[in-house]
Amino acid sequence: MRVTVKQARVGIEASQAEMAAKMGICLDTYRKLEQNPEKMTLAQAVLFSRITGMEPGDIFFFCESI
DSSP, X not given: OOEEHHHHHHHTTOOXXXXXXXXXXXXXXXXXXXXXXGGSOHHHHHHHHHHHTOOGGGEEOSGGGO
16 A cells, blocks of 8 residues: 555654754654655655654655555
C-alpha cells in the first residue's frame, strides 16, 4: 500500500516539528515539503523513508502518483 508523506509521518505518530528536527530542517521548510513532496531532494526522500521505516517506493513523493 502506498501512502502520502503526511500519512507516513502520522503513521509513526510524529509531529511536523519532530520530523523537521529529525531531518535537520526548519519547521516551515518541512511543512512546505509535506504540502509539495515533489520538491524533496533525493537525499531528503531517502532520509524521510529511513525515519518512517518505509521503503521510498511505498511513499508518494510526486503529485501525479496520487
